[in-house]
Amino acid sequence: MLQFLARRILIAIPTVILISVFVFALQKLLPGDPVLAMAGEERDPEVIAYLREKYRLNDPVPVQYLTWIRGVLTGDLGMSLRTNQPVLVLIGQKLPVTIQLAVMAMIFALVIGIPAGILSAVKKGTVTDYAANVVALSGLSVPNFWLGIMLILLVSVRWQLLPASGYVPLSEDPVRSIETMLMPAFVLGTALAATLMRHTRSAMLGVLTSDYVRTARAKGLAERKVILKHALRNALTPIVTLTALLFGELIAGAVLTEQIFTIPGFGKLVVDAVFNRDYAVVQGIVLCTAVGFIVMNIIADALYFVLNPRLRKQ
């Protein structure tokens, strides 16, 4: 197990280095000058020249990269050009927001996706199964941002039930915090619920036809007990790993959702940073998300390892 983990982490190192190169190169390719973009309508050439020098934008690109990487290794992700705040502080501010959104979306997805998947597998071939499938596919097919707009239109503008945007930290007012996140979490959760449902269904189908479920049935156990106790437990292994994987994607999927509901999280930060050419922020965030994604992958593998007795024996 430890050996396995060590190997996974070792392989991840060149990947992370490559990501940093990609992100950096992409940033340098972006047209537009960060200092100029930042200057907005007031462009004092003297100040612009000074800031270019200060942020070392006149250095050759490889030198800039090395400077940045040296900072990253010592825990310094640089400064936001726009607000003069350290990128690490920004990430520290934004990450909890997006994690809260992701967790709530995941709860939506699990609560809807897994029962729907079980139901659909148990009632395979019936109208219920068929309907559940169509609903799941619809969840996958609906554009997130449009769903968000429609919800704002109905729930906030027409019925005035929930705030259209705004964010209250969990620590400040938990009830209100959850309230403001309900719609975005639901929007973000729909596609996940669909993915989970489809995987649960296929895992359950595999297990339901297996020998030991047949044995359990033969022993005369109640069908309900067979499904929930024997089948589900075994089907859950791939689903747990999948959930870990999806969590990484959820953070990325938050980009547009946060944009629509103006939630001050990771996604909104990175889109604004791309548009403002706030290099350090984009680099820092993409690096963090990528590392997070890889960590989630490793966790998923480890979980698979732990949950799967056959693999453990080897």
Next chain:
Amino acid sequence: MAHVSDPATADPVLSAKPENRVWKKFRSHRSAMLGGAIVTFFVLGALLAPVLPIADPIATDWGAVRQAPSAAHPLGTDEIGRDVLSRLIWGAQASLLAGVVSVVIAVAAGVPLGILAGYFGGWTDAVISRCTEALLAAPFLILAIALAAFLGPSLTNAMIAIGLSATPIFIRLTRGQVISVKAEDYVDGARAIGLSTPRILTRYIFPNVLPPVLVQATLTIATAIIAEASLSFLGLGQQPPAPSWGSMLNVAKNFLGQAPWMALWPGIAIFLVVLGFNLLGDGLRDALDPREH
């Protein structure tokens, strides 16, 4: 959601099977046929847009700005008095084109690289695989946004950005497929009798790689259409006055209160066409899957 491949696609499709059986299975798949019908409907709409008796999609009418649906404008008019129905139909061209072209780019770049990595292994594989992993770890949409911003806002550039962002999926899929086929006895046999590498690739490897790639491509078209709409929604895709569903939504979100129809229809169109491709992809997968459920 494209990174997590569905369980069935990961399975190797073994030796060739009678094609008519696949077709039969596909045809009996009711939802797949529905998907096909939806896609055909939109393709027809996009192709026939120039000859359909609809208004000019870029003709403005300042006397009829943001008009509610009426006999003259069945789906209403937009912010400068253009016919929403007509823009919706013409917009199908942008969406379908974006979906198909970006996937063609992704397949054209991803499949050869995947075959290279899978067949030759070693350093080639290591380099390609690490790059693929790195690209997969960067969030798809953020990658596409950054690429589209770099290339400049336009439909063509959005397609390139989406295509490049989707490439790693095809590299990984093809590579996995090639590795499992390579281990088959008949490939060893072919090598033993001295068949050249290009012959082996074209005769044995490629045909086996094709079916899962086809399934993934169909599903990725769906993802790509949403991605194009998302980029256009952020102002990075198709540029006015030419219509695209995403950019229609981008404008529409400013008029939710006064002109909800502007936001309603493009969203429904995206939803339907994406649903169509997803149904089609599901059906294809079931039909090509050697296992029986």
Next chain:
Amino acid sequence: MIARTTMIAALLATTAMAAGAQELRIGLQDDADVLDPDQSRTFVGRIVYTSLCDKLVDISPQLDIVPQLATDWSWSEDGIELTMQLREGATFHDGTPFNAEAVVANIDRSQNLEESRRKSELTSVASVEAVDEHTVRFTLTQPDATLLSQLADRAGMMISPTAAEEMGVDFGNNPVCSGPYQFGERVQQDRIVLNKFDDYWNADAYAFETVTFLPIPDTTVRFANLRSGDLDMVERLAATDLAAAREAEGVEVATATSLGYQGMTINVGNGERAANPLGENAAVRRALSMAIDRNALNQVVFEGAFAPGNQPFPPDSPWYDQDHPIPERDVEAARALLEEAGFSDGVTIEVQVANNPVQMQVMQVIQAMTAEAGINIELQAKEFATLLADQTAGAYQASQVGWSGRVDPDGNLHQFVTTEGGINDSKFSDPEVDRLLDEARVSNDQATRKESYDAARDILNEELPIVYLYHPVWIWAYDDAIDGFTAYPDGMIRLEGVTMSE
């Protein structure tokens, strides 16, 4: 699903009501940048400063200069010396007393901090000295009519010299000024919280205990939040929401024509790209201007709420030149002009525009209008960052941009059209215009200045390096429980005397 959400919402609604009326929540269109008056550059940043940082002088809604930290001032005969009497009893939020030394330190920082963006606003200031504890004297290199209006904005904002010394370039992370509110906390893209400063010299005039600024870029969402009661006030309501806001129950609206403008900046001499019919030929530019129906544009895009315009100042400004009224659209005359200039088959021009829906809409309407006169516009949508970079570099033919506007007319004109102007992206150059606009800077007499501006307008209207289109109108919408709000043409939100009934 929605039913469940509804239920939860209903349960939660009661707790939400408990928030006190002592807090004022204002929705802003953007997030402010760094909160350091010397480094700051955004419009919303200035809105925050209005409550956070007092200035030497302020403006009235009629744009007269009125006292703030300076209670009185006088010019020397030759216009070289400005002597200011300072308010006694004013202190900075950290307890540092406000006095003449503080002013000297502030002007020095604005002029000499490397990152300062105020340098060009204070170029005429040669030195500042403290005459006594509460008197300060500015000595200028030459008479400067614009100085007082600069001191009524960020260049005149006073920050605590103690804090400035201590924090240096990072002052913006914890700004210490002398305004009615002091800095509380800031979460990027989320909120800026200010708390009442009890030792403010005029504290009684400020009713709210805290003021929270929330950046919400989407105008629809901002308005929805106002209607749902999550915000008390929003700035820059969309013109297209104005009618709905006027009808909405419990919502009050205030408007003021802004000091700024939107127009098309034309590349007449900025590199090779200026070599095109539009850049080379003033007649083509006049034809372009003539083909645009500015009233119709305003009706279609802004439901008539904005102010059509053809000069850097809005038509109701005292600086507006009445001899050049907004031209009526005349397609025939535009065609004739083109023909005369040798383009009887029409011309095709590229116009770059920021890829946001409103500006795209403006340009699409103009595109349709000018096409009828034989001017085919090809739109190039760019991100704002790219648009600005290309404009500076001369990589454009025409560019749809605007200017947020300044109190003094000089700020709307001089830097755009004089040969050495800092933001002269057209690279327009005319010695007579240079002379007239330089002259208008030095005189303190409004009539003399107006004469110079009018004379420059005669030339600029023929040459048209910038084709002006319209002047945005600031639209605030707020809870009708709010009383005493005054709309200012600079778009700021001044909270003096503003109250909210329970």
